[in-house]
Amino acid sequence: MTADPPRAGTVAVVSLSAWMESALGHFERAADAQLPPVSARPGRLHEAMRYAVLQGGKRVRPLLVYAAGELVGAPQAGLDCAALAVEYVHVYSLIHDDLPCMDNDVLRRGKPTVHVAFDEATAMLAGDALQAEAFRVLAEAPLAAEPRAALMRELATAAGTGGMCGGQAIDLAAVGTTLSLADLEQMHRMKTGALLRAAVRMGALAGEPPVATLDSLERYAQAIGLAFQVVDDVLDVESTSDVLGKTAGKDAEQGKPTYVSILGLGAARAWAGRLRAEALDALGGFDRRADRLRQLADFIVLRKH
């Protein structure tokens, strides 16, 4: 029930960073192998897709897939497909968000955005193609038809009008208006929460888990989904463009309602702490196999960028 950071350098923190480094290295190699090569036509489109996906980032969604997969003992190859798919959808949404007709941003992860590095048409197509590739990766995952179909259903629901795209549209409409806390929460549940939730569920679904496990993961995912956004809003105020790798202070400048603008900075920070406690509580019934998920809840709330 606190927003204070834990002591750094504890065993758990060290071991999380080692696990993250290994998981991220594995993910990068899987993405590099799965994405179409620049040597194949249309090379420029493939280059843009690779530019967008392979420029790093926190990879929170793939990490959640792997961590939830660890809990249920899901097969690695299936998890890789789920991790790629959910990250492709995330990356496509960033490419489209950055376009001039949306946020018109030129900087992402410290590098020129896709439409700046390439052009608008290529950026739009790269996003479109990544969404299709996300479903293709799942459709071709080395899993039985039942979990494959379940993974695609999960991703499609999270990506569509009841999830990410819908949240995006509500966000657009909210610029310059006053939102209630409940409205803001609904918007973020859809815009970012739905895909984070899908990441957790997809990691579990790849291992065909018992219903009770999914129920507990649901509570966990709801809590970290919201916490992620609250922390994002806090960092937008507290941090700099250099540390964030994207334009800081943009929400306030664009008149976007945020948790900080509604709650104030201190209360927003405190709420992130409570959501972290809620996430950990949801995992109370699990043994050590849920430790990665516990550590990721810490990571999401305590990150600096």
Added chain:
Amino acid sequence: MTADPPRAGTVAVVSLSAWMESALGHFERAADAQLPPVSARPGRLHEAMRYAVLQGGKRVRPLLVYAAGELVGAPQAGLDCAALAVEYVHVYSLIHDDLPCMDNDVLRRGKPTVHVAFDEATAMLAGDALQAEAFRVLAEAPLAAEPRAALMRELATAAGTGGMCGGQAIDLAAVGTTLSLADLEQMHRMKTGALLRAAVRMGALAGEPPVATLDSLERYAQAIGLAFQVVDDVLDVESTSDVLGKTAGKDAEQGKPTYVSILGLGAARAWAGRLRAEALDALGGFDRRADRLRQLADFIVLRKH
């Protein structure tokens, strides 16, 4: 082996139009029921999705789904889902194509394009959401997991970088350049052929057909996929904006290579006729249950818009 139109008013033509009217009415009702209501948030996004999908059009892809489904006796509810999914992907691609950063077109099916009737951001999101909805419809189709996963795989492959988006990117890069006939054919196989082929295959896959059936349908689909584009290029030269419901003569104006610009008008027309014969030949082993597919081959080649 001729490009001359068949005699109008034959029994087959009349019965096709009755079937089409019934199938299209059925499709419109299914789409209206499936698309999210304007009364639900985000209403403007839902309105844009409905505007784009429910404004008619030839519905060639849904008709191909239904016709192929008739051949194999696929269940109606599964076919409806396949028809919606493939049309959603087609419509999303039109919305994005029409945007200022792509073709910058203001007229589609005789009405203002989505970004003109709404705004660019809403148009982009409506396209994005329709792609996600396409996969959600398939994921929730009342079919066993195996055919459901097969349908999603088919659509994802056709929509992605090896299909529609890839063809789109090659098309973009080709403006103002000289393409060989082989290059033009590859571009169209990807840009429009892949989704038309998917429509035929998805109609069949919903009924879990024998491999030999899929092989024959493959030849049929390849032929009508190309024929569709050849006829499009012919109509772009021969027809008017009023008849087409979109801007005529645009290919030449934009310096886009077309079958007409490479082959000449007469040879392009003749080739469409040969492709029609090829499509009919591919169906030679089937009984009357393939008649709808035969009639659609005629329709695609002989249409006036």
